[in-house]
Amino acid sequence: MLVLILGLLLFLGTHSVRIVADGWRSRTIARIGPLPWKGAYTLVSLLGFGLIVWGFGLARQQPVVLWQPPVGLKHLNSLFTLLAFVLLAAAYVPGNKIQARLHHPMAAGVKLWAFGHLLATATLADAVLFGTFVLWAVLDFRAARQRDRAQSTVYAPGRWMPTAVTVLVGLLAWGVFAFWLHASWIGMAPFGRTF
Incomplete structure (x- = not known):
């Protein structure tokens, strides 16, 4: 640990x-x-x-098991992670409406990813890892919004085509990671067997 x-x-x-x-x-x-x-x-x-x-x-x-999460939380984690991938894409695709609305979609995505994993996992190591990321993402998002207000930052309104590209890229990246890379990199398959 x-x-x-x-x-x-x-x-x-x-x-x-x-x-x-x-x-x-x-x-x-x-x-x-x-x-x-x-x-x-x-x-x-x-x-x-x-x-x-x-x-x-x-x-x-x-592992030090803390609790046994209900299956429903694992499904909720999948949804949160999918949304997190879209938010991550929004941080890099210029001109999208998601970034225009949230201003800091990466921090929001990390919050969703970590919170979903915190709910859906059971061990002390999971709680330390994902709980720390949740706390960091909340503080980072808050600090970034405070900097925006202090500097009177104005974000462009965003357009629909870059937003559609953002959602598509996020969905594709989530699919690749969820169905292939998570198992080989992490050793656990979210939708199948564990290695």
Whole structure:
């Protein structure tokens, strides 16, 4: 569990700099330049992500079961995850109405993904992993909206064609991940057997 917690601290700590120290981040980027900042940010993030994957795998070998979620929550998690993939796509497809409405669809998508998994899973490692991501996503979304208000950020209204592309990309990515990649990368098939 310690490896998982260390990974979460590194990964989400790196991704929390704008939440807790936006001024320091801006000063550091001005002092060292954007490329060194992005390089260090990427290295620490990748190290944290690797530790999360490794630590979660270790924790799953000796699970501490907290409860037995009803099957309905697993189905709800599938719906939340599908919506999360659409929100993730909305963060990258320019000009879509979802981003125009939410402003920060990636943080909203992480909230849905993590909350759904928190409801549908049963172990202490699951609670630590997904609970931490839920908390981070809530704080990140709130901080981003506060920055928008402070800077009087205005978002373009969005168009229907990019929105349709966003939904299609999200649905396709969800399908590929849910039916193939989740089993090979995570070792659990959401719609089939577990490896």
